[in-house]
Amino acid sequence: MVDDSRAARVVLSRxxxxxxxxxxxxxxxxxxxxxxxxxQPDVIxxxxxxxxxxxxxxxxIIKANPATRHIPIFMYSSQQDPAFAQTARVAGALGxxxxxxxxxxxxxxxxxxxxxxxxxxxxxxxxxxQPVNPHLARAQRIAVIALTIALALGIGWLMxxxxxxxxxxxxxxxQHKVNILSAAQSSSSSRAALSMSVSAVSQANHVVVQDSExxxxxEVPLAGSRLERLKSMLNALQARGFKxxxxxxxxxxxxxxxxxxxxxxxxxxxxxxxxxCDLLGNPFADVLSVQQRQSADFASFIASxxxxxxxxxxxxxxxxxxxxSYPPQSSGLTAGQWNLSAARNNRVEFSAIAAE
Numbered sequence: 001m002v003d004d005s006r007a008a009r010v011v012l013s014r015x016x017x018x019x020x021x022x023x024x025x026x027x028x029x030x031x032x033x034x035x036x037x038x039x040q041p042d043v044i045x046x047x048x049x050x051x052x053x054x055x056x057x058x059x060x061i062i063k064a065n066p067a068t069r070h071i072p073i074f075m076y077s078s079q080q081d082p083a084f085a086q087t088a089r090v091a092g093a094l095g096x097x098x099x100x101x102x103x104x105x106x107x108x109x110x111x112x113x114x115x116x117x118x119x120x121x122x123x124x125x126x127x128x129x130q131p132v133n134p135h136l137a138r139a140q141r142i143a144v145i146a147l148t149i150a151l152a153l154g155i156g157w158l159m160x161x162x163x164x165x166x167x168x169x170x171x172x173x174x175q176h177k178v179n180i181l182s183a184a185q186s187s188s189s190s191r192a193a194l195s196m197s198v199s200a201v202s203q204a205n206h207v208v209v210q211d212s213e214x215x216x217x218x219e220v221p222l223a224g225s226r227l228e229r230l231k232s233m234l235n236a237l238q239a240r241g242f243k244x245x246x247x248x249x250x251x252x253x254x255x256x257x258x259x260x261x262x263x264x265x266x267x268x269x270x271x272x273x274x275x276x277c278d279l280l281g282n283p284f285a286d287v288l289s290v291q292q293r294q295s296a297d298f299a300s301f302i303a304s305x306x307x308x309x310x311x312x313x314x315x316x317x318x319x320x321x322x323x324x325s326y327p328p329q330s331s332g333l334t335a336g337q338w339n340l341s342a343a344r345n346n347r348v349e350f351s352a353i354a355a356e
Contacts, residue, residue: 002026004051008099012045012076015106029053033061036068043113045097048077048084056091056320060281063092064261072116074109087320090254090280211350212323214343217257217267218284221250222315223295226348231301233350234311243310244355250293251318252285253346254326256335270336274329280338282346311352323347 046055078099256277259265324344
C-alpha cells in the first residue's frame with residue numbers, strides 16, 4: 001500500500017489482512033513502478049491522491065507496459081462520481097474502491113481480481129511493514145499495492161487560490177444569476193461571444209465569463225492559439241474595467257493511441273477499432289510538470305503582467321474533468337469516434353470571475 005496518510009494505510013491494510021492478505025506498503029507511485037520491475041503482484045489497489053505522480057498516471061504507465069498490463073488494478077479514492085469512475089476505467093482500472101468502503105466491497109474486488117487472474121487461491125496483498133518471505137509459493141500469495149495519491153500541484157498559492165475561487169463561485173451562484181457563455185471555435189463567433197461575455201461583467205458582480213480552446217494531442221497546452229486567446233480576453237476585460245481573477249485551467253483528454261513508451265505514441269487511424277488501440281490515455285500530458293505546460297512565450301507574458309493589477313492571472317490543473325462523455329466501448333466503436341470526445345476534453349478553459 002502506498003499512502004502519505006498513516007491512518008489510511010492502517011484502515012485498508014487491516015481490512016485486507018482480515019481476508020488473509022499480506023500487504024506490501026510503498027510510499028510513492030515512483031517506488032511502486034520500481035517495485036513492479038522485480039515483482040509481479042496479482043492485483044493492485046491504487047489511491048488517487050499522493051504527493052508526486054498521481055495514481056491515474058501510474059495506472060496508464062502500468063497498462064502501457066506489456067510486462068505489467070495484465071495486472072488487475074482498482075482505484076482507491078474518495079471520489080465516487082460517475083465521471084471519475086469512467087476516467088479510471090479509461091486509464092485501465094477495473095473499478096473504484098471508496099474510502100468509506102464496507103468489508104463486502106473489498107471482498108467483491110478481491111473476488112474480481114482472482115477471476116481476472118484465473119487463480120484458484122484467494123488473493124493476498126504484500127505489506128512492506130513486515131518483510132515478505134521470498135520463498136513463499138506464488139499460489140499462496142497475491143500481492144496488492146494500495147497507492148494513495150495526494151494530488152499536489154506543487155505550488156501552495158495555487159491550491160489556496162483555487163479554494164478561494166470555489167468559494168467565490170458558490171457565493172455567486174447563490175446570490176446572483178451566473179451567465180456562462182461558451183465561445184464557438186470560429187474566430188468571428190469567438191470574438192462575438194467574448195464581447196457579449198465581457199459586457200455582462202459590468203452589469204453584475206460575480207459574473208463568470210467562460211471561453212475555451214481545444215489542444216491537439218502532443219501540443220503544449222499553454223502556447224500558440226491559447227496564448228492569443230488569453231491576450232484577447234485580458235485586453236477586452238481591461239477595456240471594460242474588470243477587476244477580479246482570470247483563471248486559465250488545463251484539462252486532459254484521453255486519446256486512442258498507437259505506439260509504445262520507448263518509441264512514443266501517436267493518434268490512431270480513425271477507422272481503427274477501439275479494441276486495437278495500444279493505449280487509451282495521454283502520456284504526453286501526464287509527463288508535463290506545471291512549468292512545462294507553458295511555452296516560453298506564455299511564461300514571459302505572464303511574468304510581464306503586474307501581479308498587483310486589477311486582474312490576477314491564475315493557472316490551474318483541471319485534471320480529467322469531462323466536457324464531453326466518451327462513447328461506450330462497443331465492438332463497433334472506432335478510434336475516430338472515440339477521439340472526437342478526447343479532442344473536446346483536451347482543452348484549456350478561461351474563466352473571469354469578478355471580485356467581490
